[in-house]
Amino acid sequence: MITTVVFDVGETLVDESRLWRRWADRLGVPAHVLFAVLGAVIERGEHHRRVFEILRPGFDPARIGFPDVFEACDLYPDAALCLHALDRQGLRIGVAGNQPEGIEPALEGLPVDFVASSARWKVEKPSPLFFQKLAEEAQAAPGEIAYVGDRLDNDILPALEAGMIAVFIRRGPWGYLHARRPEIARAHLRIESLGELPEALTVAQAFLPVCVTPPSEPSNTGRNACATRRDLMHRGGDDPADA
Ligand SMILES: [Mg+2]
Numbered sequence: 663m664i665t666t667v668v669f670d671v672g673e674t675l676v677d678e679s680r681l682w683r684r685w686a687d688r689l690g691v692p693a694h695v696l697f698a699v700l701g702a703v704i705e706r707g708e709h710h711r712r713v714f715e716i717l718r719p720g721f722d723p724a725r726i727g728f729p730d731v732f733e734a735c736d737l738y739p740d741a742a743l744c745l746h747a748l749d750r751q752g753l754r755i756g757v758a759g760n761q762p763e764g765i766e767p768a769l770e771g772l773p774v775d776f777v778a779s780s781a782r783w784k785v786e787k788p789s790p791l792f793f794q795k796l797a798e799e800a801q802a803a804p805g806e807i808a809y810v811g812d813r814l815d816n817d818i819l820p821a822l823e824a825g826m827i828a829v830f831i832r833r834g835p836w837g838y839l840h841a842r843r844p845e846i847a848r849a850h851l852r853i854e855s856l857g858e859l860p861e862a863l864t865v866a867q868a869f870l871p872v873c874v875t876p877p878s879e880p881s882n883t884g885r886n887a888c889a890t891r892r893d894l895m896h897r898g899g900d901d902p903a904d905a
Pocket of ligand 1: 670671672673674811812813
């Protein structure tokens with residue numbers, strides 16, 4: 663039974679556009695140039711900091727302080743409604759992503775039970791240690807935790823490996839590109855917006871307790887054992903089989 667829902671931050675709860683545009687201004691390039699380079703970096707599976715190396719060799723964003731602290735205005739419009747709906751469903755809610763500390767002000771007034779970050783834990787996704795710490799913070803068994811994220815590499819695959827319920831949201835640059843990869847079908851749920859999540863989790867509660875594959879028992883097919891039922895819960899998005 664899912665008792666806790668934990669959200670990634672970038673492009674899951676918040677729209678990163680404002681901050682990336684600020685970086686384009688800082689680097690002295692048009693925003694569309696930065697976004698094009700970001701897309702190439704994502705497609706190659708490289709770290710997003712590679713964008714800075716390409717656009718300004720020798721530029722170190724860490725030296726001037728990476729201004730990627732989100733504000734309430736960056737939240738996607740569906741974020742607050744989703745969190746309140748999950749709260750009404752009696753679920754515990756957490757926020758944990760590869761982020762610096764200090765996102766709490768952006769979440770003020772929202773029903774969030776705990777907030778953590780890679781900066782606080784000193785470990786980044788996709789490290790298994792990140793998800794181990796997440797389960798400890800949530801005080802829940804991995805199989806009781808649904809982790810929602812926009813990336814196959816940093817969210818879906820490591821959450822599955824940790825034995826959690828993996829929820830893929832297809833939005834943001836990673837989301838649209840990773841949705842084309844066949845492995846995304848391994849996510850327990852695939853959604854297009856957070857507005858779909860409360861109902862999707864309600865439906866999932868009926869099936870997931872009997873079909874989640876523990877991380878210590880990988881399925882023979884390499885896919886999660888509940889593929890058929892999961893397909894019933896699919897909430898749109900490109901069919902990877904067509905990719
Ligand atoms: Mg993200």
